[in-house]
Amino acid sequence: MSLSQLARSIKESVTLKLNETAALLREKGEPVIHLGGGEPKTKVPIDAVINCTSLLNTGEIRYTPPDGIPSLKKAIIRYTEEHYKKVVSAHNLIASGGAKQALMVLLHAILDPKEEVIFPAPYWVSYPEMVKLAGGVPVPVTAEDGSFCPTVKEIADVVSSYTKAIIINSPNNPSGVMYSKDFIQEMVEFCEKKSIYLIMDDIYNRLVFNGKTAPICYDFVKAPFEQSKLIVINGVSKMYAMTGFRIGWAIANEELIAAMATIQSQQTSGPSAPSQWAAVGALNGVQSAIDSLRLTLENNRTVMMDRLKAFDGVKVHAPDGTFYCFPDFSAYIKDSQKLSKLLLDEVRVVTVPGKEFGFEGHLRLSYCGTVRDITEGLDRIKWALDPNSPNELYLGDRKLVREWV
Ligand SMILES: Cc1ncc(COP(=O)(O)O)c(C=O)c1O
Incomplete structure (x- = not known):
């Protein structure tokens, strides 16, 4: 073969x-x-089930816009305002088939062949393969002191003329470590200065213990949002135990989101309609x-x-x-x-x-x-x-x- x-x-x-x-x-x-x-x-939250079955009961399950239905976009905008204190528009977000697809279309939208994507080790198993699928080169960085978080300097040391993006996943799969506010701030400032895409994979950011909350990356962005190269990835899989629904999203500047929507439209079209309605139920329902x-x-x-x-x-x-x-x-x-x-x-x-x-x-x-x-x-x-x-x-x-x- x-x-x-x-x-x-x-x-x-x-x-x-x-x-x-x-x-x-x-x-x-x-x-x-x-x-x-x-x-x-x-x-799964009951509001998700009710919303999903209501759509199924109509018997009319159709294609949706490639970047997601307006109701889901509205729910994500509200969620972003509530948890990130950030006001974004419908043009700043795309709903995908899980955070995984949001990441994949993002990598397709930003990477040219051989461009590098840096991420701290230990890292989610899928990052290296996803970067390779998009034609890029994965560059993991391990902290010299054996800890689960390299310093910004250690990350900066592997930046080259090929570096296109850095992925930060905090709290982290697999270590469970939440990177410090100082680290997030330095990362945001570093990427802004170097004009490198910073991808914040926030899929676990509501599952933080001991009464703490995850630092908010937007607090440190100085560039106007439409010029910012910061992307936040999120989804319903982990926080609402909705892994089987496959709904995630990305929030970024309008131009990047439009490019991602075009790629997604040719790749899979919009995410599954019943799943999108389920996600609307979860996001708008009892929390x-x-x-x-x-x-x-x-x-x-x-x-x-x-x-x-x-x-x-x-x-x-x-x-x-x-x-x-x-x-x-x-x-x-x-x-x-x-x-x-x-x-x-x-x-x-x-x-x-x-x-x-x-x-x-x-x-x-x-x-x-x-x-x-x-x-x-x-x-x-x-x-x-x-x-x-x-x-x-x-x-x-x-x-x-x-x-x-
Ligand atoms: C760090 C990280 N990002 C993204 C995902 C993908 O989540 P989803 O189920 O929304 O595709 C996972 C799933 O395991 C994950 O651990």
Whole structure:
């Protein structure tokens, strides 16, 4: 078969692949615990369901404008005003098939072949492949001190004449770290000075713990909005647990949004109409779903941190937000792919290898499942790695007895 160079150069999404593996094992009756997931398990807000089914009940489900229906645009404008204190117009935003598509059309709209996109490591697994899909070159930056956030100077050091954009994802997938206000301010000022696109991937910015809120990038923009190269990416997937609806959006200057809308119109046309109406329902409806999700995640995070502390060899930074943490397991096994495979094979726990996020020795663990998943999953991991744990472990009704060599 002759496939394009591009097709041959792109890796499949590891996280989606792991979902598939977990589902297949479960079908076979295996007692799998999924700590690799990237979606909350709470129900979709009722206002989203009502709005969506109202459209379905009309029986008239048609194409929509390529950049989204006016009602969704209105809801996003209101959301942006409320949470970012920023007034934008309908020409400043595009609704897409998830934040992922918003990012993809954005990269298509700004990148020429071989232009570079910088992002801090650890990074969301999709950034490198998405940049490559758009013809660009991914440039991850790792902090020299081993922390999860490089300094602006470290980022500035890799800027070249090919640099077109920098992506900042805070709170961050996979580390759960929320970058400081000073860092965001310096990034905004740096990109403005250098005339580099700054892409703020804010998909987790409502899922922040300890009563904190994420810094607002717009507070630091000095250029008039229509000349600004700042793009904010967002969506309903994470904050409303609406991953299956596939609605996200981008906010940017009018010219860029128009270019993105043209690309999207030829790529997929407008996002699915029922999903757009569901997103309108979620954005305009009762907002308690976000608070209750955040509280659940905050509690789950505490449970996970407490459990991880019981490992002698694990180093972990308590996440500021998201539903991930990114512990360092290198004291047990350095090769994270090998470690993740061992945990799946031996104790049926799904984890995501740190290597996929550009950070070896770590595993991404999600706490978006149940407390039972977290406690049992970590007990199993401890059994597999730590000689100080009890010798026996039950996987469902299967008894495992450890033999250390
Ligand atoms: C950092 C980051 N950005 C974007 C997305 C994509 O979200 P969506 O489901 O809206 O496409 C994800 C999903 O995992 C993510 O982790």
